[in-house]
Amino acid sequence: MTLTKTFISVSALVLLLFLAVPLIAQDTKNIGDVSDGNRAQPVHLLKLYDERGVVIHPDDVPVIPFSARETCRQCHDYAKIGGGWHFNPASDTTSPGRPGEPWIYVNRAAVTQIPLSYRRWTGTYRPEQIGMSSFGFTGTFGRQTAGGGVSEDERFEEMNDALRWQISGKLEINCLSCHDAEPGHNQAEYAQQTVRQNFRWAAAASSGFVSMRGAARDMPDNFDMYGLALPEKADAVRPSLSYARSRFDDRGRVLFDIARRVPSGRCYFCHSSKVVDPSRPERWEFDEDVHLRAGMTCVDCHRNGLDHMMVRGYEGESLNSVSATLSCKGCHMENGRMGAPLPLHRGIPAVHFDKLACTACHSGPWPDRTTFRVKTARAHSLGIPNADKADDALPQVMEPVFAAGPDEKIAPHRAVWPSFWAYEAADSLRLVLPENVGPFVSDLILKDTARVVGRWLTLTDQDVATVLTFLRHQDSSAGMPVFISGGKLHQLSSDSTIERREHRAAEPYLWPYAHDVRAKSRSLGVQGCSDCHDTDAPFFFGKVAVATPFVAQEDTLVRMTHFQKGSAASAWTFAMSFFFRPWLKVLIIASFLVLAAVVILSMFQGLSRLIHALSAGEE
Amino acid sequence: MVRILSILAFLLLLVWITLDMKKQVLRDRPLKIWFRTQWDAARTLWGSRRAMKPGNALGVLRGFFYLLTLALFFILAITGFVPVVLFGGHLTGVLLLVHATAAPLFALSLTLVSLLWAHRQRFSEGNWDTVRVLTDRKPVDPDRSQEVVGKVCFWLILFFSLPLILSIILGLFPLFGTEGQETLVLLHGFSALLFTVTAIIHTYTLTTHSQRRLFYHGEHPK
Numbered sequence: 001m002t003l004t005k006t007f008i009s010v011s012a013l014v015l016l017l018f019l020a021v022p023l024i025a026q027d028t029k030n031i032g033d034v035s036d037g038n039r040a041q042p043v044h045l046l047k048l049y050d051e052r053g054v055v056i057h058p059d060d061v062p063v064i065p066f067s068a069r070e071t072c073r074q075c076h077d078y079a080k081i082g083g084g085w086h087f088n089p090a091s092d093t094t095s096p097g098r099p100g101e102p103w104i105y106v107n108r109a110a111v112t113q114i115p116l117s118y119r120r121w122t123g124t125y126r127p128e129q130i131g132m133s134s135f136g137f138t139g140t141f142g143r144q145t146a147g148g149g150v151s152e153d154e155r156f157e158e159m160n161d162a163l164r165w166q167i168s169g170k171l172e173i174n175c176l177s178c179h180d181a182e183p184g185h186n187q188a189e190y191a192q193q194t195v196r197q198n199f200r201w202a203a204a205a206s207s208g209f210v211s212m213r214g215a216a217r218d219m220p221d222n223f224d225m226y227g228l229a230l231p232e233k234a235d236a237v238r239p240s241l242s243y244a245r246s247r248f249d250d251r252g253r254v255l256f257d258i259a260r261r262v263p264s265g266r267c268y269f270c271h272s273s274k275v276v277d278p279s280r281p282e283r284w285e286f287d288e289d290v291h292l293r294a295g296m297t298c299v300d301c302h303r304n305g306l307d308h309m310m311v312r313g314y315e316g317e318s319l320n321s322v323s324a325t326l327s328c329k330g331c332h333m334e335n336g337r338m339g340a341p342l343p344l345h346r347g348i349p350a351v352h353f354d355k356l357a358c359t360a361c362h363s364g365p366w367p368d369r370t371t372f373r374v375k376t377a378r379a380h381s382l383g384i385p386n387a388d389k390a391d392d393a394l395p396q397v398m399e400p401v402f403a404a405g406p407d408e409k410i411a412p413h414r415a416v417w418p419s420f421w422a423y424e425a426a427d428s429l430r431l432v433l434p435e436n437v438g439p440f441v442s443d444l445i446l447k448d449t450a451r452v453v454g455r456w457l458t459l460t461d462q463d464v465a466t467v468l469t470f471l472r473h474q475d476s477s478a479g480m481p482v483f484i485s486g487g488k489l490h491q492l493s494s495d496s497t498i499e500r501r502e503h504r505a506a507e508p509y510l511w512p513y514a515h516d517v518r519a520k521s522r523s524l525g526v527q528g529c530s531d532c533h534d535t536d537a538p539f540f541f542g543k544v545a546v547a548t549p550f551v552a553q554e555d556t557l558v559r560m561t562h563f564q565k566g567s568a569a570s571a572w573t574f575a576m577s578f579f580f581r582p583w584l585k586v587l588i589i590a591s592f593l594v595l596a597a598v599v600i601l602s603m604f605q606g607l608s609r610l611i612h613a614l615s616a617g618e619e
Numbered sequence: 620m621v622r623i624l625s626i627l628a629f630l631l632l633l634v635w636i637t638l639d640m641k642k643q644v645l646r647d648r649p650l651k652i653w654f655r656t657q658w659d660a661a662r663t664l665w666g667s668r669r670a671m672k673p674g675n676a677l678g679v680l681r682g683f684f685y686l687l688t689l690a691l692f693f694i695l696a697i698t699g700f701v702p703v704v705l706f707g708g709h710l711t712g713v714l715l716l717v718h719a720t721a722a723p724l725f726a727l728s729l730t731l732v733s734l735l736w737a738h739r740q741r742f743s744e745g746n747w748d749t750v751r752v753l754t755d756r757k758p759v760d761p762d763r764s765q766e767v768v769g770k771v772c773f774w775l776i777l778f779f780s781l782p783l784i785l786s787i788i789l790g791l792f793p794l795f796g797t798e799g800q801e802t803l804v805l806l807h808g809f810s811a812l813l814f815t816v817t818a819i820i821h822t823y824t825l826t827t828h829s830q831r832r833l834f835y836h837g838e839h840p841k
Contacts, residue, residue: 346794347794348797351709354708581791585788599733599781
């Protein structure tokens with residue numbers, strides 16, 4: 001009896017626990033994360049909170065920057081949002097997916113340009129491989145991130161940076177980077193604050209009601225935001241800010257113009273690109289993406305839920321049936337979502353849809369004989385004051401490179417050719433820290449007064465040999481010093497000469513792009529098969545410029561077919577067949593007509609004989 | 620769809636040929652005898668080319684274009700079906716190049732074959748009698764049955780060649796969209812399958828005809 005009672009009690013407890021878990025889970029949902037179905041834009045009249053979660057009043061002394069994390073988390077699940085695509089590069093649990101744009105580290109003195117990423121994209125290197133800590137990464141590239149991830153997560157902090165992190169604060173997720181629709185929002189200001197290491201001030205400084213001055217970068221290691229320690233440098237200014245008092249209502253709240261449907265201009269700050277086309281030097285000469293021209297915004301396709309896992313929009317990206325339709329094919333070929341026109345593709349053999357991504361014909365600049373240089377917001381700090389506006393500013397990125405992707409479909413890619421020094425041992429490379437080789441290279445070049453120093457420090461074979469010899473003496477046990485550049489690995493064959501060979505690390509890092517989408521009338525193939533199947537068509541026979549600092553190999557070119565699965569010979573032979581195609585068409589049509597005539601005539605003859613046979617008795 | 624049907628069709632054809640070879644052609648004799656007979660026949664044909672009458676140029680042309688068409692057919696069948704049947708994909712690359720180069724020549728050659736052979740391949744009343752005997756399951760002189768089979772195959776080949784060629788001609792012009800193009804490819808595939816099966820049957824029956832005749836007349840090849 002006692003046993004039965006105990007069993008019933010335990011069962012009831014377990015049942016209660018099962019029932020209670022969903023209820024508890026439901027209760028923990030923040031008010032801003034549960035939609036009641038109303039589509040109107042909620043008004044965000046909010047109290048400001050600092051990074052400790054304390055409410056900010058405009059009269060506080062000292063004036064503390066508001067924290068986007070603490071202010072927004074009052075109504076939204078910050079932790080869940082923090083797992084989103086823009087914030088999770090270093091996450092071990094998130095699939096890196098299709099290769100995307102890397103961060104490109106450039107050190108001109110060390111002749112280094114190298115693609116970096118915390119994601120596991122083949123061909124990229126992790127920042128720590130060039131000695132860049134999460135603090136260094138945030139200061140260098142935080143300008144065009146929305147914060148969060150390694151810029152906030154203490155697990156990525158290094159001991160050496162502990163004091164600096166204390167001074168700069170964390171670069172929290174700045175929700176305003178994307179969702180602030182206020183005209184006064186200044187993302188360039190945010191970028192500048194990250195360069196000054198004013199991480200905890202950056203979000204507030206970018207909002208339209210804060211004035212910011214000073215730089216945490218210039219503060220000593222014992223700097224305390226609440227204290228009075230003076231800067232070491234005489235001209236250094238303490239990081240401080242002031243709020244526009246008029247923006248606070250009588251209850252200390254501030255109105256934020258928060259947009260659920262993020263304006264494209266916000267995306268553009270980090271996702272712009274500029275094609276350097278000598279025949280079209282002015283911005284007005286370029287057309288915008290047809291989708292934006294039609295009134296759409298980036299987030300109409302690149303959607304996300306509360307988890308902020310943006311739909312990247314490529315085929316095979318997601319198992320979710322709804323998000324899987326948010327691709328070119330999803331809207332234009334299958335579902336006709338959002339009124340997307342269904343293309344006819346008249347006269348285009350079906351094999352093209354197996355071999356090509358939609359973007360191959362529809363995206364990016366119309367291809368030319370050689371690839372264009374392209375400047376991207378993230379690689380070239382576009383939109384940030386004092387950014388190098390020269391067309392040949394480093395890093396050197398090329399497009400369009402028509403390369404086969406992992407799905408074996410050819411799509412337009414951007415390419416960056418890595419250039420760096422390393423030690424090779426047992427077929428693996430250990431990168432030389434740029435600061436260890438930069439001064440030596442600079443000295444070598446700058447001492448030679450006869451040499452004109454360009455945007456790249458142009459090296460000769462002799463220079464490379466000298467640097468490699470220097471590296472060998474620096475660390476003789478690290479392996480063989482090598483120089484990866486211009487699509488080749490360079491190593492010493494004797495003290496004064498170098499030899500070159502192919503190496504996978506010297507291959508360019510390629511990532512596909514999809515925008516700007518051109519108008520239908522500007523698609524490849526609109527002028528006929530010869531747009532691609534000509535013997536000098538850029539699609540197969542265009543040349544990809546190999547950006548290299550070598551004199552001996554200055555701007556060498558690689559044929560486009562190098563990046564495709566087919567051979568140049570077969571592509572050329574196939575293209576040649578198009579010269580004879582009109583004649584072959586005539587031949588086939590004539591053959592068909594004669595064949596059809598023979599068959600039809602014979603059928604009539606047979607019919608005639610049948611009629612004769614059937615009427616033979618009557619005659 | 621074309622892939623599955625092609626695999627099924629070729630398997631059935633293989634089974635039929637194997638059984639027929641065993642039952643009607645080899646009759647428990649080793650396969651090498653059949654090959655030797657074919658080799659001897661080819662040599663005889665080659666040796667007799669000089670004995671042809673000078674005025675029989677049309678006969679030479681008939682033979683030449685028949686063999687040329689046959690050779691081109693095998694090239695097209697291999698380059699066309701291998702990627703579809705073995706790899707389940709579209710025809711691309713070098714195979715496409717070979718296929719697209721051989722196809723117009725094949726169309727021309729087949730047209731000439733149709734012009735040169737159509738009159739000879741007319742059905743006669745004697746053919747109708749042979750069919751009636753065959754349907755009664757009575758033994759028929761292999762010469763007579765082969766004549767009927769050959770003529771049926773000839774006209775079927777010509778008939779299937781029409782959608783086969785037309786589907787490609789239409790695809791070369793900007794008339795059809797994506798779905799239309801896929802339908803044309805499908806039509807091309809089905810036509811090619813029927814064409815190929817018929818052509819293989821024709822070739823097989825023709826090459827085994829001499830053995831059948833020997834067996835029918837009680838002569839056994841050694």
